[in-house]
Amino acid sequence: MQKISFLFLVACLFFAGKAQAFERFPVVVTDELQDMLVQRSSGKIDFTLLNTLDEIIFHHQSIPGSMNIPWNVIDDRYTELGEDKNRLIITYCIGHR
Known part of the structure; x- marks a missing residue:
């Protein structure tokens, strides 16, 4: 039982660290990004939209x-x-690998 409790504690600490890393940067959701892209096209804001996927995937599926x-x-x-x-640099990909 102690071994299971220890593994559970280690797993919780591992995932807690991952969640805290996301707090360093704001998350932009799809609706916000769509609005930002409209504003960028009209010259109201400027930012770099960075796709971090492999080159092959980027050519077949990416945000214009x-x-x-x-x-x-x-x-x-x-x-x-x-x-x-x-x-401002906004990165995106398919998800966690």
């Missing part, structure tokens, strides 16, 4: 106006995001 830097090569290609450290 987004750029693609797969998550596994971001360290090599981050300069493509520009030098403005204050620019």
Whole structure:
């Protein structure tokens, strides 16, 4: 019983850490992003929409106006995001892998 309790505690701590990581950045839901894209097209706001999927998936399924830097090569290609450290960047993908 102690072993199961210990594993449960470890699992809770692991998932709690993951949930806390999301608190660092605001989450943009679909309706908000649609509004933001309309505002971007009319010049009211500016942001980078970054798709982090593999290149093949990006070419078959992506939001128009987004750029693609797969998550596994971001360290090599981050300069493509520009030098403005204050620019809003919204990332999206299919989900957790």
